[in-house]
């Protein structure tokens with residue numbers, strides 16, 4: 490049976506240098522559950538080591554977790570990769586790391602902590618996660634699709650790191666499965682602002698970097714379950730699944 494699911498498909502953890510350190514797996518699962526979200530996706534900058542721990546923290550509970558990553562292309566465009574399972578994420582992660590130069594400077598950019606479901610630090614990621622990969626947007630979208638994933642253009646209305654800010658337009662055949670609107674603009678204003686993008690599915694997300702922001706701009710989807718496959722069908726408007734609003 491189809492019902493409304495509240496989805497926040499763009500949440501960072503303490504692995505992102507710009508996110509709060511209290512965004513560790515157990516805390517963010519607790520917050521998302523308290524906010525009555527049904528599905529969340531974990532999307533750290535160019536990295537994904539905390540995804541498995543978020544999944545463990547959510548095990549046995551009602552919250553659906555979609556593995557993901559927010560990848561920066563060579564054009565400095567942010568793209569969300571949402572994938573069916575951890576194996577797919579590991580594959581994309583290897584590809585991203587093969588094309589991500591540089592080392593993090595913790596004093597400049599912040600800490601990049603890998604934290605398990607018990608809140609214990611497993612390690613520190615030393616790569617320059619805030620940097621851009623050497624992957625072009627088209628190359629990255631193709632790779633995400635090869636791994637069975639969904640490619641979503643992040644916060645297209647923002648004045649930095651969005652496909653619109655960097656390239657000025659979005660082609661009809663860009664390959665994006667959906668376009669994300671930031672919570673500052675919202676779905677309704679975005680439809681008025683971007684009539685030329687009417688064929689695309691829009692979603693809104695919190696892009697939360699701190700706990701209180703989780704769930705502040707959920708996308709309501711009509712789904713049969715809180716899974717990747719159902720979210721994919723909603724983005725493709727198949728079998729009654731859809732984004733509401």
Ligand SMILES: [Zn+2]
Pocket residue numbers: 559567643644650
């Ligand atoms: Zn972003």
Ligand SMILES: [Zn+2]
Pocket residue numbers: 499501559696
């Ligand atoms: Zn983000």
